[in-house]
Amino acid sequence: DAGVIQSPRHEVTEMGQEVTLRCKPISGHNSLFWYRQTMMRGLELLIYFNNNVPIDDSGMPEDRFSAKMPNASFSTLKIQPSEPRDSAVYFCASSLTDRGYTFGSGTRLTVV
């Protein structure tokens, strides 16, 4: 089992550029979650999907953020345009219903 795979591991971009983060969940897991982690706010849920359908996107900070899950094995989180305050570590996690999450290793995003 390869676990949850995120790419890239690190991303440095200039303010105003589009950023796309990618996630491959564990095969057979039916839920996928995007979290953001900062020192000030800790781990915050941005959005989650169940069976590829977005269930709760109330944590998405603003319209600059969007997420898709076109199939059970792939999801993206896009920020357009990016801003310095978006700098954080973004985690993807997957789970089977009512079980604990398995997190990926995260993408460290720096917007300069």
Place this chain on the structure above:
Amino acid sequence: EDQVTQSPEALRLQEGESSSLNCSYTVSGLRGLFWYRQDPGKGPEFLFTLYSAGEEKEKERLKATLTKKESFLHITAPKPEDSATYLCAVQALKGAQKLVFGQGTRLTINP
């Protein structure tokens, strides 16, 4: 609104010195309380799930307990490799599988 508060923010112990981490929570009906361990530069790693008051779970030097308002993570005779940030999270009966995390306790075990 569901909330999780962890204390202390940071804890430094000597190897072999046992202690406890606290997780206080408010939730509109608890489905489960989760403990995770996070090492620097890595994603959180699942440790335990507790579902009802009075439940306890153990793994090596760690034991998690649950009451109606808080959970404790007891660390017995810790080793330097137990150094990490320990995160607590709650899952409400409403809100499906969403987890709400606390800020974590950063634990350092000195040899």
